[in-house]
Amino acid sequence: MPGPFANLSQLVQCSDEELESLVEQADFGDFVASRDLPPLRERLLRLERERGITELHRRASDKVLAAGARLVETPRYIGMQRCFALSPDGRHLAIASNRLDESHGGDVRIWELATGRVVGAVGFETALVGSTREPSCLQWSPSGEWLGVILDQVIIGVLRTFAGTQPSFTADVTRRWGSPPAWGVIHPKTVENTGHLPAWCWSPDETHLFISTPGPDGALGCIVPFREGTRVNEDSDGIRWCPARLDGQPSKSRPHTWVRWSPDGSRIHGYCKDEFVLDPNTDPKPEPHPSASLIDVRSGDLQYRFDELKLPVAFSPDGASLAYGDKEARLAHGHTSRTVTVLSKQADVSIHAVEEYVWSRDGRRLAVLITGYEYPQVLVFEDGKFLCHVDLKRRSFGPSSRSGDLGRWAWSPDGSMGACLLREGAKIELWKVGPSPKLLRRLEGAGRIDGLAWGADDTLVGTGHHDIAFWDVNTGQLRFQTSLELEPGRVPPPEDWNPWPDEVARFIPTERGWDFTRAQPDGTVVCPPGSRDKLEPRLMFSVAGRHAWPWRWAVGTRHARWEDPAPFPVAPQEEAAFEERRVPVPEGETLEARDARHGKWGFLKQYQAPTRPLDHYRADPVFTHGPAICRANLTPYLGKGVMLRQTQYGTWYALGALLEVSDEGILLHPRAPIGSYRERLLSFRDILWIGPAVPLETPEG
Structure with missing residues (x-):
């Protein structure tokens, strides 16, 4: 990689006068967006706050955008957000959502945490995207170059994360043996070969996927080779079914609810919410119960199935530890399921119910969110030993996420701090975690938020069904917050009012109706003059598909311009309202x-x-x-x-x-x-x- 296009430390610390000289002398031929764009953007944002948009913003935009960039609009309205996944480097959040009318189609969007804006989007016109029924329907590959998502509750589609293109790989393997057995439904023909929502995961080297689904001869899941440009089904070459024998006998286990591949590639661990033996001749019929299991990748057999599991449950990131239990919090060995310690006894607390288990990224620390008989609190363990409890002063946890992708506690990337979502006052508390926890600050504006993720760039993101917010954890300030739901009193406008019927309508409410807008990839923005102030903050160029560059800085250059809408009269209503x-x-x-x-x-x-x-x-x-x-x-x-x-x-x-x-x-x-x-x-x-x-x-x- 060539050296920086400019002295980055000097760029950040220089005066406004020195900044102009530095930008003019910089060698943009050596500009690397991932390294150079964030500090340049931050310095120009400071200049804008002090002096407004200047000629320097336009000159810098002309140079940064010369290599090519796509204009992306952060939407004003979308349907319900269904799935969430933080990128491995913590700089981007992927979200799968419905379309606004919720009748068909959906989108996967990539948000940049540092700016709180969308930098990439892929739309699906007919396919249902993601699911709220189970976690992990949306997953980044370990390198972050690929993103997998469940389509139509059955198919796994994999796309290049920052390319903005449709999936280049699909796996559809849950239909033949994954449909409910004939004895298990009233009308089996109606669900024959329809498939099911599969739990799945990436191999650590990104060469395979594991998909948990019933297979031939009692198999429980298959290992599918991942090759760009292929479409995989049950008959494809290279699929290896896991027989899932337990102690040499067919396990007859149900598919997993959640799975992960161990970092060393040798094991696949996961849990099932409703385990029961798939045997019509069993009498009395077994009661569904949670279970955890471990698959040996080489043989495809189960190393164990732990039927005494109690929800909630959370494996550590490497799968070496398993935290579980509702009334009594326990820690088990993830490779054997044997109990290591009873966490609640270590903490010497009476637990009414465990709400969540949340591991730090390195797996050393575990936060246990409990509702005690007196008040809620967070118990923190380090390397399996009780460290401290976080006193919430008798306040309750915020609402829980329906998908389960994000929780009400989020660890900082290094595990030294935690963020807790509270119901009272719609606040988030940031804590320094140690033997004596210390409250650092409270973040405002967490109404309708039900999940937290702590990413890179000192950013905490909160999500809800229709809301998203980004905070700077150092200052407590909101970087961006928006509701993605229509304002009360509004419904989506008629389809025949959209001047661009072949595109998803974008619109802004006015006193008497709607203004329709269009942001074109080349930087041209069609918008009536009266709504431009509302649209402008949502317009960003996506540089290298990953980094947001404000469109407003480029207005006046060849890269960005406003355009008035062409006449598109709609026949007026003749009858009275x-x-x-x-x-x-x-x-x-x-x-x-x-x-x-x-x-x-x-x-x-x-x-x-x-x-x-x-x-x-x-x-x-x-x-x-x-x-x-x-x-x-x-x-x-x-x-x-x-x-x-x-x-x-x-x-x-x-x-x-x-x-x-x-x-x-x-x-x-x-x-x-x-x-x-x-x-x-x-x-x-x-x-x-x-x-x-x-x-x-x-x-x-």
Whole structure:
């Protein structure tokens, strides 16, 4: 590697006047992005804070981008984030997510921790990406050059991490023997050859994958050769099935929930949440239970299966140790499953429940998050010996991640500090961990965060279903934070309003509708003038596919420019947004019929019915989940059209006329899509947000 393009230490410490001279004299022919871009970017950010964007920013951008870079937009809105994986060097976080409408497709995005921006993305138009059911559906290879992800709950796809291209390798081996056995389902033909969600892992030399799935003759998983450009199935050459014999007999074990390959390449260790013997002739039927096991790579047999396992569970990074147990925390030898020590006895605490086990990166330290009979706390062990407990002052842990990829405790890369997510005040506490733990600082802004990862560049990242935040652990300052969910009162715009129908729509809300935007790889950004301030912070050039360079610094050079949208008129709606309708009252109505009418229509005689599709409206004002959704706030809108979003899992919106408001809920016509038809009213507790419907204006250009 050539020497630095400039004196990096002098670059960081110099004055603004000296900086200009250094940049002019620098030899950008020797510029190496991984080494030189971060310090140059940091120095120019400081200059921007002091003087704004200068000519020096433009000159430096012209030189840095001359070798080529792609413009990438950090999205404003995406669907639910499903899987998370921190890169081996701790500088990038991969996230698999749904599309906004959650009906089809998904994306894998690469976030740079130092800037909190997206530097790469791969979209899948029809395939479901990742899963929230089990951990490790998204995994980096040991070198970080490859990224594997589960597609459609069955296939493992591997892509070049920083190339921005579709998977160049797939493995689809869970269908033939992985489908549920005929005796295990009511309608076996409906699931025949559909496959299952597999646990999988990389070999340490990146030449193979292990995929845990039933195989021929009772096999439990297979070792698949990894070669770029190949598509592997059960009939492919080179697949080696692991017979998984235990003490010379078929183990009849269930596939793993989670697996890893040992660093020396000789063993594969993992656990299964619901182990039971797959034998229809067994009577009485065994109860499902967790188990841990170890596969010898050479023979493919089990070295042990540990059926006394209790969740939660965590193997150390090298697989040499196994922490487990819910009421009693234990440490076992990862190669034999024999108990090494009872951790809870060492700490002399009474445990109501163990929440999580979290190993440091080097495997020396173990954090045990417990709920005691009095209050929660974190027990810390070093080399299997009790070190200390972190006193949380009777505060509870934050919410837990659905996928299990990230936890509520994160170790610093060197294991000397830890971060703990707390529920009270939506805060994160940073601790110096030792015989006498010391609270370093509290980080604000952790609302809706349920998982933490401590990466390189002094960055802590927090993730949630629809949120992501990046903190500088040295200062406690937020580097970037965003909700990736639509604002309350909004639903995705109509598809025919998108000026670029062949691309995923990007849009920014306006008072009367939406502004559609387009960021092209060459640096051209199409955006109406009124929304440019909102879009600009999310625009970054991806240099070498890994490093973010602010697009705004290049405006005025050949690399970046704004462009007004071309006219794209949408036919205006001819009918009025609402129509006055009367509740039908038959002549000579009986008391019984009147009561039935009141039950269906409330007590109104007329109401305003929305006439357009739901996505042609927004809600304003908006009342959000909690005390604000109440009778007093909603009564003024009786007989009016309203929009709402329900709180059930998934994305469910409703548009209709508000016919009745009680102390407990509302009567909507037509009924909301999700809810019990035995219940006349939609309960307030099932509404995420609600407000009177306001029609949107169609785009004009």
